[in-house]
Amino acid sequence: MLTIRARLRKMTEQLTASERKIAQAILADYPFSGLLPIQELADRTGVSSASITRFVGKIGGGGYQDFQRQLIGELKEGNQSPLDLKVRQAPAEAEFLADYANRLSTILREMAETVSQEQFDHICRLLADPGRSIFLLGGRVSDTLAGFLSIHLRQVRGQIYHIPDNTEFWPEHILRMRKKDVVVLFDFRRYQPNLAVLAEMISRKRQATIVLITDKWMSPIARYSTEIVALPIDAGTPWDTVAAANAFVEALIVKVSEVDWASTQERIRAWDEVRLDSPSPGENSNSTMEIEGTNET
Template sequence: MINLRDRIEEVGPELTSSERKVASVVLADYPFAGLQTIQQLAAVTGVSAPSITRFVSKIGCNGYQEFQRRLIGELKESHRSPVELKLTENPAQPGRFLADYAERITSQVHEMASGVSQLQFDAVCDLVGDPSRNIFLIGGRMSDCIAAMLSMHLRQIRGRIFHIPANPELWPDYILRMRKQDVLILLDFRRYQASLTELAQITSVKRHAQIVVITDRWLTPASRYAAHVLAVPTEIGTAWDGQVSALTLAEAMIVKISEQDWNATRKRIEQWDGARLQSAGAHEGIKDNQT
């Protein structure tokens, strides 16, 4: 079933001005804004309760209670563990596990490509490719390996790339470097890390940096502080969510950013390789002298 956030965005053009106010408030703090009572949401939006009822009807809910039940259901989905997912998995066909898994991943990548708009992808690449900006990257327990890969490639394309370490005690050093024009790329998938949401909040409120969040369809709470949210599919019918679509998105960003100013990229790579080879040669020379 399509999640309510996508449905709200889908029916946006059909909403009245009052209903658009409700939609804006719900999307600004999704899904938590929708978990208020209808009276509380009416007070926040300045819209009558009947208008809110018409809004939830337009997005496919039979009343405000069903609207809230679906939001709660999405919250539960966003915290399901592999143990829980195992109960509802779609087992691979006997004797062709690898081929079946590859087909699922292929389908996931195609879904990602159709779900992330070219306009949004280009806007994020333009931000990250701007050499005047510092770029900071961090991921969650499992997704930080993608942040590390992306940061390593970006370092070879341009300078001022910072991969934030996992230890929160070191974060203030990076936060204090952030300026208004800088960018934080944050990856966080279901069973989200509260510390990453806190980092996004501090970065947004105190440093006013732009945040790019790469997440799943249930959206990490950190998304509420993001200028850009890239939601990618993760479900593949097994006990383990797949991150290949997020990895593919990161690799596509690397290629696109590198080609924005290929002359500068080529020069940077040549300098990078030259420095690396010189360092290796110096190290070998020291070893030779010691023997």
């Protein structure tokens, strides 16, 4: 089932001017603005309580209280642990590996349908812009995605910074950020609170562009993000999948490298010239003997 956020975005063209005001107010501080008392939301938007009631009915709510229950349900869903998910695990076929591969195939198709080409192209342009520094960080598990993306982007262009998970090093990176820079944050359900604190600080003090890669239940970082990529993660098992996130990151790497392929080629050649590759075992021993012999004479 689509989240309320997804429904609002999908129905934008079907909404009246007053309904768009309500939708914009809810999306601006999602989902928290939707949890306000109906009169307070009416005061904020300049729209009557009756209009809000009709609006929530139009987007699939059975009244304002039901609308709020749906939002609360989304918040709870975003905090599900493997223990919670095990209870509703989808039955697997006898050949689990093949069955799981089919589930991932469905998830990848859903990802391709969920993320628009326009948004993907825009993020690629941001990451490829040599005038912008790029900062990356993820949560306890998702930081592996940030690391994977940063390793490849470093070979494509300069000014790529993978922020350490130790918060003592965060001030150095925050102070380095400029308004035109880009911060890519990965955060999936069982969201990491300190990442939201970091995003709020970046938004308030540095005004850098924040690109959030999350799931459909939305990390709290969404409140401070310029771009939000909501990816499918539920494979019907106790463990969420990062297959869609991996595919999305790999697609970014390919397209960013092709934005200015001549520059990418030059960067890779220069990178390879100074890379300290480990020699083969035979080469290592011979080189060591020659160096030691030279030192002795």
